[in-house]
Amino acid sequence: MKEFGMQAYFVNIPSKFIGADGVTMWLLYSGNFSLDQNEKPHPVNPPGGHYGMTFQKIELLRTQSSGTARGSD
Amino acid sequence: MNPELMNRTTTICLLSALFFVTAYQAQITGENRSKAWTDPEVARQEDPDFTIQGEYGSAGAGASLGVQVVALGNGRFDAYLLQDGLPGLGWTREKSRTVWKGLRDGEKVIFTSADKKVAATLLGGTLRLAGEDGKHSTLPRIERTSPTLGAKPPKDAVVLFDGSSAEQWENGKSEKGFLLATGCTSKQRFGDYTLHLEFRTPYKPTARGQQRGNSGLYHSGRWETQILDSFGLDGNDNECGGIYSISKPRLNMCLPPLAWQTYDVEFTAAKFDPSGKRAAWPRITVRLNGVSVHEDLELAKDFTTSAPITKPLDGPEGPLFLQDHGNPVVFRNIWIVPGKLAAHLPGAEPQTADLKPEIFRFDPFTWPSEIPQDCPFERSGAFRAIRFLGVKSGFRYGDTWYPSWAENDILYSPWTDGKTKRLDGYTDWSQSWVDPVHITTGQGVIIGDDPLKLVAYSIGLDRKRTGSTAIGKSSPP
Numbered sequence: 001m002k003e004f005g006m007q008a009y010f011v012n013i014p015s016k017f018i019g020a021d022g023v024t025m026w027l028l029y030s031g032n033f034s035l036d037q038n039e040k041p042h043p044v045n046p047p048g049g050h051y052g053m054t055f056q057k058i059e060l061l062r063t064q065s066s067g068t069a070r071g072s073d
Numbered sequence: 074m075n076p077e078l079m080n081r082t083t084t085i086c087l088l089s090a091l092f093f094v095t096a097y098q099a100q101i102t103g104e105n106r107s108k109a110w111t112d113p114e115v116a117r118q119e120d121p122d123f124t125i126q127g128e129y130g131s132a133g134a135g136a137s138l139g140v141q142v143v144a145l146g147n148g149r150f151d152a153y154l155l156q157d158g159l160p161g162l163g164w165t166r167e168k169s170r171t172v173w174k175g176l177r178d179g180e181k182v183i184f185t186s187a188d189k190k191v192a193a194t195l196l197g198g199t200l201r202l203a204g205e206d207g208k209h210s211t212l213p214r215i216e217r218t219s220p221t222l223g224a225k226p227p228k229d230a231v232v233l234f235d236g237s238s239a240e241q242w243e244n245g246k247s248e249k250g251f252l253l254a255t256g257c258t259s260k261q262r263f264g265d266y267t268l269h270l271e272f273r274t275p276y277k278p279t280a281r282g283q284q285r286g287n288s289g290l291y292h293s294g295r296w297e298t299q300i301l302d303s304f305g306l307d308g309n310d311n312e313c314g315g316i317y318s319i320s321k322p323r324l325n326m327c328l329p330p331l332a333w334q335t336y337d338v339e340f341t342a343a344k345f346d347p348s349g350k351r352a353a354w355p356r357i358t359v360r361l362n363g364v365s366v367h368e369d370l371e372l373a374k375d376f377t378t379s380a381p382i383t384k385p386l387d388g389p390e391g392p393l394f395l396q397d398h399g400n401p402v403v404f405r406n407i408w409i410v411p412g413k414l415a416a417h418l419p420g421a422e423p424q425t426a427d428l429k430p431e432i433f434r435f436d437p438f439t440w441p442s443e444i445p446q447d448c449p450f451e452r453s454g455a456f457r458a459i460r461f462l463g464v465k466s467g468f469r470y471g472d473t474w475y476p477s478w479a480e481n482d483i484l485y486s487p488w489t490d491g492k493t494k495r496l497d498g499y500t501d502w503s504q505s506w507v508d509p510v511h512i513t514t515g516q517g518v519i520i521g522d523d524p525l526k527l528v529a530y531s532i533g534l535d536r537k538r539t540g541s542t543a544i545g546k547s548s549p550p
Contacts, residue, residue, distance in 0.1 A: 001440055001459065010473040014484060017524055024462075026524045030472045048433035048465030052491065053474045055430075055466040055524045061439065061458040 003045050007032045023060040030054065109286075110276040111401045113331040122148060122278055125182055126304075127329050129200040129212040134162050140200055140212055141305040146279030148177035152184050152193070152200075153305045159217070160324040161364040166308075217328060219335040219362040220492075220502070224269050226408035233259055233393070234407040242395075252404040254288040256397035258381065262390040263293075264342040267410045269335065274302040274313075275401045276330040283311065286330055287398035292340050293391025294382035296372045298359055300402060302330040314361040317377040322359075322366035333405075334362050342389035351386060363502075428494060428528045430466045437463035466524045470494060471503070471531065476519055484519035493517055493531035501531040 008031040017026035031049040032042050046056055110116035116123040122144040130139035139159035143151045154171040157163035164170070173184040173192050182195040193202045198214040226232050232241075234252045239245030242257040251273075274286030286302035296316060303312035308325030313334075315321050328334050337360040344353040354374075359367040375386045381394050395404060439460040444452045471488035479485055492500045493515055503515040513534040521527040 002443060002445075003440070010475050012475045014476050014478065014519075016478045016482075016484060016522075026466075028474060028476070030474065046438075046461045046465070047435040050467070050469055052469040052471055053467040053488075053519075053529065055527075057462040057464045057466075057524070059460040059462055060456045061460055063455060063457045 005031065005045060005049075006042050008049065017055075023062065025058060025060075027056045027058050028053065029056075108277065108279060109401055110331065111403070113276075116276045116331060120144075120276075120278070121180070122146070122150070122177065123276060123331075124198075125150065125177065125195060126278075128159055128215050128217060129195075130159055130215065131162070132215045132217060134158065136163055138202075138212070139164060142175070142182075142195070142200070143305040144276075144278040148182075150175035150177070150182060150184070151305065160326055161362070165324065216332070217362070218333070219328075221269065221335045221337050221360070221363050222271065222333055223406065224335075224337075226269070227410055229412075230408040230410045231261060232408045233261075234404060236405055248403075250405065252395070252407065254395055254397050254400065254402040254404070256381075257395050258294065259393040262392050263340075263409060263411050264389045265412060266338075266340050268338040268340065268393070269406065269408050270338075270404060271333050271335050271406045272300055272402060272404050273333050274300065274330045277302065277400075283398075284400075286402055287396075287400045288402035289317065289379070289394075289396035289398070290336060290338075291377075291380055291394035291396065292338070292357065292372075293342070293355070294394045295376040295380045295386070295391060296355070296357070297377045297380065297396070298336060298338065298357075300396075301327075303327045304329045314359070314366040316357070316359075316367060316370065316372065317379075319372060319374065319377060320367060320370055322361065323368075324364060324366060326361040326364045326366055328362055336361060337363070343386055345389065349387070355389075364504075428468075428496075428530055430468055430525065430527050430529070432525055433465040435463050435465075437461060464525070466527065468493075468529050470500075471515055471517060474517065474519070482522075486517050486519060487535075488515040488517050488531070493529075495531045495533075501534050503534055 008029050011027065011029040013025050014028055019025060029049070030052060031054055032044060032051050044050070048054065048056070110120065110123070126142050126144035128139065128141055130136050136158035139155045139162065141153045141155065141159070143153070145151060152173040152175055154173065155164035156168040156170070173186050175182045175184040175195070180196060183191060184193040184195070186192040191203065193200055195201070200212040202210050202212070204210060234241060234247070236247070236250035239247040239252055239257070241260055242252070243260055244255055245257040246253045246255045270290060272288070277285050283301065288300040289297040290300060291297050296319070299311060299313055299315045299317050301313045303325065304327045306312055306325060308322050309315060310319060310321040311317055312325065313327035314325060339358040341356040343351055343355045346352045355372045357367055357370050357372055358365065376383050379396065382391060393409070437460060439458045441458050442452065442456050444450070470491055471493035472490040474486045474488050476484035476486035489503050489505045492502045494500050501515055503513045505512050515531050516533055516535055517529060517531045519527055519529045
């Protein structure tokens with residue numbers, strides 16, 4: 001999650017939105033309280049993040065499960 | 074010439090010269106003091122000082138310095154240096170406030186500090202400050218507008234002036250869509266109410282004190298919230314935002330002259346027992362340009378200075394009154410919501426969008442499970458990565474939501490900063506960047522089982538909590 005943000009805060013996972021499988025859930029956070037830096041827009045990562053209330057649907061990939069690292073998707 | 078005659082002649086000449094000079098100065102002074110611009114475009118064309126006066130710094134919180142430049146006429150200025158930013162964005166009364174004197178030379182203004190050193194220059198809308206280390210810093214000119222400017226009247230509001238007619242006012246007169254400060258009184262009387270009013274003071278750079286764009290808004294015809302061009306000044310009870318002779322504003326939130334400004338007022342009328350004896354004084358909460366300057370203040374006297382109603386307080390209701398102080402102050406967009414106040418807190422504004430979440434989709438991707446070197450927790454061995462599944466939901470209001478799941482299946486959450494819509498058609502506005510005593514924390518709910526179909530809204534503001542998320546503090550329990 002090194003690239004998370006660049007302004008992301010109050011990160012939490014509401015227990016109501018954790019799926020029955022225990023690994024699919026919704027990540028809740030706020031982000032990007034200032035709109036730019038040196039007149040350039042802040043990067044937004046993951047896409048769609050913004051000031052206010054952002055929910056991202058995520059899946060935690062188990063160590064033994066299949067999956068690929070970022071860059072190969 | 075006879076020496077006595079020469080002395081008399083000299084005396085007469087000196088007296089005549091003195092009379093002429095005095096008369097000339099009086100004429101000049103009188104002309105200057107009466108000069109009032111009421112149109113910003115005309116002021117811009119006729120007086121180069123008009124576009125120099127104003128605010129310099131950042132329009133957001135977190136600045137180290139804000140500067141308010143006040144025009145004094147004929148190329149002279151005062152610059153007020155405010156620690157931690159402009160009022161409402163960082164500066165509070167306990168922080169430093171320094172004044173520099175400025176003099177315009179052509180298009181450039183040179184400011185000198187108390188020790189007569191050149192401290193800053195202003196040219197082309199940029200204030201350039203000399204630092205102790207020989208380096209310079211710059212502050213751009215900004216123009217702030219009230220967040221409640223243009224607020225539309227709710228469906229249960231009484232519109233007192235919308236630009237079309239002054240018929241709601243005794244002695245009211247409208248001109249060019251503005252209500253004039255003619256000493257007019259609302260025809261209706263009110264008890265409890267929430268009021269929105271917009272006003273504009275003239276640009277009178279050579280005038281001083283109470284002669285500089287004076288008017289007033291009287292509640293129940295008795296208690297005055299002052300209207301005055303007091304941009305940059307101390308913020309006393311007889312200046313803009315003050316409750317005349319009762320309380321000075323928490324901050325001087327007055328904007329420069331000829332800027333439209335807002336009063337958002339929550340007024341709780343005096344209470345009387347069945348025998349007619351007063352049981353409680355009225356109370357008032359005032360926002361000037363969107364920032365709280367009085368919070369639930371008791372108005373513990375029958376009336377304030379120059380009130381149109383001066384008999385002892387004998388009832389809960391009274392009219393609004395807009396004072397004529399001989400200055401061309403104008404008003405627009407005046408509406409009032411009578412009745413109980415809870416549903417119409419200051420800052421509330423008509424809802425313009427529904428409560429559906431904003432959905433965004435993107436290509437899924439995976440981030441490896443990595444933790445910072447200084448992370449106090451061990452990296453979990455159970456998970457190797459987090460995959461973002463390419464769908465986002467949420468709302469662009471409030472901030473810092475962190476909900477708890479209640480027995481009734483609703484998520485309850487505090488939120489702080491920004492505006493969050495409410496179910497009743499209004500919007501709550503929370504601020505954390507004001508001083509620790511006056512911040513508010515929003516309380517909200519998130520309803521629904523599917524994050525793509527959630528309904529989220531504010532259920533009110535908590536005004537009793539102190540502390541500031543902006544500076545990482547919280548109040549003791």
